[in-house]
Amino acid sequence: xxxxIRNLSARVKDGAQILNGINLEIxxxxxxxIMGPNGSGKSTLSxxxxxxxxxxxxxxxxxxxxxxxxxxxxxxRSRAGLFLAFQYPVEVPGVTNxxxxxxxxxxxxxxxxxxxxxxxxxxxRSKMTALGMDTKFTARAVNEGFSGGEKKRNDVLQMMMxxxxxxxxxxxxxxxxxxxxxxxxxxVNAMRAPFRSFLVITHYKRLLxxxxxxxxxxxxxxxxxxxxxxxxxxxxxxxxFDFLKSEE
Amino acid sequence: MDFPQNMSMEEAFALAEAEAKLKQAxxxxxxxxxxxxxxxxxxxxxxxxxxxxxxxxxAELLQSDTPSQGEATVQHAGEAAVPVTAEDDxxxxxxxxxxxxxxxxxxGMHLKRFGDGxxxxxxxxxxxxxxxxxxxxxxxxxxxxxxxxxxxxxxxxEQHYGCEKGTIFATxxxxxxxxxxxxxxxxxxxxxxxxxxxxxxxMGGKVVHYTHHFACDWAREETVAExxxxxxxxxxxSANKLDLDQVLDQHTRQIHHVGGATSNLxxxxxxxxxxxxxxxxxxxxxxxxxxxxxxxxxxNMLLSEKATIHSLPGLEILADKVRCSHGSASAPMDxxxxxxxxxxxxxxxxxxxxxxxxxxQDVVDKFERS
Ligand SMILES: Nc1ncnc2c1ncn2[C@@H]1O[C@H](COP(=O)(O)OP(=O)(O)OP(=O)(O)O)[C@@H](O)[C@H]1O
Ligand SMILES: [Mg+2]
Numbered sequence: 001x002x003x004x005i006r007n008l009s010a011r012v013k014d015g016a017q018i019l020n021g022i023n024l025e026i027x028x029x030x031x032x033x034i035m036g037p038n039g040s041g042k043s044t045l046s047x048x049x050x051x052x053x054x055x056x057x058x059x060x061x062x063x064x065x066x067x068x069x070x071x072x073x074x075x076x077r078s079r080a081g082l083f084l085a086f087q088y089p090v091e092v093p094g095v096t097n098x099x100x101x102x103x104x105x106x107x108x109x110x111x112x113x114x115x116x117x118x119x120x121x122x123x124x125r126s127k128m129t130a131l132g133m134d135t136k137f138t139a140r141a142v143n144e145g146f147s148g149g150e151k152k153r154n155d156v157l158q159m160m161m162x163x164x165x166x167x168x169x170x171x172x173x174x175x176x177x178x179x180x181x182x183x184x185x186x187x188v189n190a191m192r193a194p195f196r197s198f199l200v201i202t203h204y205k206r207l208l209x210x211x212x213x214x215x216x217x218x219x220x221x222x223x224x225x226x227x228x229x230x231x232x233x234x235x236x237x238x239x240x241f242d243f244l245k246s247e248e
Numbered sequence: 249m250d251f252p253q254n255m256s257m258e259e260a261f262a263l264a265e266a267e268a269k270l271k272q273a274x275x276x277x278x279x280x281x282x283x284x285x286x287x288x289x290x291x292x293x294x295x296x297x298x299x300x301x302x303x304x305x306x307a308e309l310l311q312s313d314t315p316s317q318g319e320a321t322v323q324h325a326g327e328a329a330v331p332v333t334a335e336d337d338x339x340x341x342x343x344x345x346x347x348x349x350x351x352x353x354x355x356g357m358h359l360k361r362f363g364d365g366x367x368x369x370x371x372x373x374x375x376x377x378x379x380x381x382x383x384x385x386x387x388x389x390x391x392x393x394x395x396x397x398x399x400x401x402x403x404x405x406e407q408h409y410g411c412e413k414g415t416i417f418a419t420x421x422x423x424x425x426x427x428x429x430x431x432x433x434x435x436x437x438x439x440x441x442x443x444x445x446x447x448x449x450x451m452g453g454k455v456v457h458y459t460h461h462f463a464c465d466w467a468r469e470e471t472v473a474e475x476x477x478x479x480x481x482x483x484x485x486s487a488n489k490l491d492l493d494q495v496l497d498q499h500t501r502q503i504h505h506v507g508g509a510t511s512n513l514x515x516x517x518x519x520x521x522x523x524x525x526x527x528x529x530x531x532x533x534x535x536x537x538x539x540x541x542x543x544x545x546x547x548n549m550l551l552s553e554k555a556t557i558h559s560l561p562g563l564e565i566l567a568d569k570v571r572c573s574h575g576s577a578s579a580p581m582d583x584x585x586x587x588x589x590x591x592x593x594x595x596x597x598x599x600x601x602x603x604x605x606x607x608x609q610d611v612v613d614k615f616e617r618s
Contacts, residue, residue, distance in 0.1 A: 050591050053583060078593030090588040094606025094613065103602060104592040141610070142588075158592060 001065045002027040003082075003166050003197065008060035009222075010048045017058065018044045020222035028165065029194040033208055033233070034201045036219035037241045042201045043087050045219065046168045050084050051077055064166065079108055083164030085155040087171045087201075092142040097154065098124065100142050101161050108162075127160045132183050148175035156184050160191065167191075168199045173207040185210030205237040220244050270341075277344050281356030293350025296526045296558040297497040302466050303354065306441055309387055309415060310357035318388030318416070320365060323379040328370045332391050334363030339393055342421050346447040349470040349499040349528075355445060358389050358419055365390030365418070370402045370430075377403040377431075382418060385411035392420045396428040396453065403431040410439025410464065417443040426452035426477060431618075434459040434469075442467040450509075452477035458485040458615045461496055468497040478508030483618045486515040487611035489604070490523035490555075500529040500544075507538040507567060516547045516611050518604045519555040530562040531574065537567045548578040549607050551600075 005024040011017040018041045026032050034042055048055045049062060051074040062069040064080055072080060092100065101124060106115045125135045131153050143151045152175050159167050169188070173181055188198065188211050200211055208216075208230070216233055218226035218241075225244065226232065235243075255263070287294040287303035294303060322329040332339055340362050348355050366380055382390045396402050408416045416439050424430050430453065436442040442464045448455050450473070461467050473482040482502065490496055502511040517525040527546040548557045561574040581603055589599035 052587055073596070074587065074590035075593050075595050075599070078591055084591060086588075090584045092585045092588060092603065092606055094609030095589075095602050099602070100589070100592070100594075103589075103594045103598055107593045107595055107598070141606070141613070162592065 002063075003199075004061075004063040005049075006061045008045075008048070008062060009058040010044065010055050011058055013054060013056050018055075018222050019048065021060070022219075022222070022224055024217065024224060026166070026197050026199060028197050030214045031192065031198045031200060031211060033213035033216045034199060034219050035203065035216065035233070035236055037244070040219045041222040042219050043170055044222075046084050046170050046199075046201065049077075049168065050074060050082065075107070078104075078162075078164075081165035083159050083162060083167040085152070085159055085167070085169045085172050087174075089143050089151040089155045091144045091146075093144050095142050096139055097142055098138040101158065104158070104162060124157075124161065127157055130183075131157055131160070131187060132180065133157065149177060149180055152176055153180060153184065156187055160187060163191070165196050166199070167196070168201070170201045171203065172200075173202055173204060181207065182210065205233050208233050218244070273345055274341065280352050281359070284353035284356055286353050287350060291350050293499060293528065296524075297468060298495065302441065302468070302495070302497075303351075306415065306417065306443060307354060307357065310354070310361070310389070310417070314387050316361045316364060316389040317386050318364070318382055318384030318390065318414075320390055321379075321381045321383075322366050322368075324374065324376050325368060325378045326372070328368045328372075328378065330367045330369065332363060332365040332367055332393070336367075339367060339391070342393065343391055343419055346419065346421055346445065347472045347501075348445050349472065349501060351443075351445060351468075351470060354417070354443070355419070358391075358417060358445075361389045362391060364388075365392050367393035367395070368404065369395050369397075370400055370404075371397040373401045374403050377405045377433075380404065380406045381409065382407070382416055383409040383411070384414040384416060387415045387417075389417045392418060394420070394422045394430065394432065396424045396430045398425040399427040400425075401429045405433045405435065408434075408436040408439060408442060408444075410437065410442060412438050413440050415439065415441040417441075418445075420444060420446040422446065422448045422455065422457075424448070424450050424453035424455050426479075428453035429456075430454070431456045432458070435462070436464050436467060437462045439464040439467065441465065444469050446471045448473040448482060450475050450477070450480040450482055452480050454481040454483070456483040456485070456615060456618045458487075458611075460486070461488045461490075464494065464496075466495045466497075468499075470499045472501045472503065473511060474503040474505060475509045475511060476505050478506055480509040482511040483615075484511070484513040484515075485611050485615045485618075487517075487608040488525070489518045489520070489608060490525055491520040492523060493521070494523040495526070496524070497526040498528070500527075502529070502531045502542055502544065504531075504533045504537045504540045504542060504567075506534070507536065507540050510541040512542070513544040514547075514611055514614060515545070516549075516608055517557070518549045518551060518607055519557055520551040522552075522554045524556040524558075526558045527576070528558075528560040528562070529574070530564060531572055533565045533567045533570050533572065535566040538569045540567060540570045540572070542570070542572045544574040546576045547607075549604055550578060550580050551604065
């Protein structure tokens, strides 16, 4: 069981091509990292996998546990086990965090089955506490007026509540203070399991020191140009992405 | 004119002057009713409100033999509520002098039917909201008067029930004294036609006004919120979901007669199907009303290709050191918000409902926090 991306090319609708034939396989139980310069297509790749309407798949396939990802609607992909913690989580005025999560969990239950409200709130509160979030945030509108770091934590909270089998974290570390970085990483590590994989997008070694990846990919100009082990993280941290220039 | 004994010359003069002023105002007001024409398309304040259809029909009904007939109830008011009678000259004068936004003729017809509704003289904090309801399945023309005494905190909810075929045309005069706080809601439900003319006179207190229309075929709302004393604060909110062929025609004036006061407006509509939402607002800051803060924002979410929005915000500022802004935006549902909900596995229909409901809930939240 894995997430398998084959020869994926995608463009902005009526616009520039961003992804140029991406090949990537993430088996269950593994943590993969993607690094790469600004604008190389990391966020685009994660949004294309989720089905963001701004993008159009030109070529290629993506399989989630054998199911054709691109044949599914955005919400079906989520219920099939895919999750993306966004680089820039969106504010949704007037919809409380609690109602948002309730709707998402309710959608995962069989028809006719009602989510148990008491245990829902209990779970939500305990996960918020684990993430160092004030439980008052249950009653606040999703991300509205949240600080940068609070938004990131809120996305991680959603991941913990939804327990996806494939979670993509897009620069979740940016905006987190040192303590929050540790707390969030602990949360992710606690979720590591043989039946779950992570794709961690980051610019910094410090996150990958907490969440040790099994495999590290380098994305450059919409293509995976290197696949290596943890040593690649050290290399990039020290030398930057200059080595990619020779690829051109 | 009889003057009370022990009155100084100055006081007597002031009183005489006030009486003369009132007399003149009443004469002028009489003239405005006599000269007023039933709204038509040339009337700037009715430009998008389909006056040939709605105003004319309402005028015909008001001028017909159809009696004004409805049921008025009031709860949790204690001693504060007094039924309005045709003999109450003070209240009649108040209604006579109230400003409209293009509907003098209709107000004149309302006055001819004067004598129903409630006056609330609120002199103690309300423990639970005073609930005022007007209900009819024919025609009803009640008048509401709310007077809040200095320093008193009150909450009033006024509901109109039209039983799907009824017409309710209400006037609402609200006076809030120094240091008083009034939360006041207007909630018309299921009216075939629903019109309200509201005048808020703020004498240095705080008024938080919220309107919410539900399932009314046609509704027209005129709200003139006036500030007469520095330190006053008027907060105007409205949130409505319009669908089918509904028309909601909302007009507001935020008037600052004096400086050093605040007014704020947030009106939001979600417009679906063939429905039409009209918002025309104006902020007026009188000459010399310096240090005024006045804001106005109208936001609309369009859910169908055939839905229509006319949004006309406006400013007229004749003073200095004024902080004013107005804004209007009408757009389909925010794609990023919708995507965010979908990406968490919430089915499309439900995500649409949550986001559009949230768009309006945002106003309710702000009203409750105010
Ligand atoms: N919706 C869009 N419209 C126009 N251009 C886009 C859109 N989405 C992405 N792009 C462009 O595609 C390129 C890749 O963007 P993307 O956000 O995927 O980069 P990234 O690798 O995530 O960068 P960063 O490290 O800065 O987050 C950029 O040049 C960006 O401007
Ligand atoms: Mg990015």
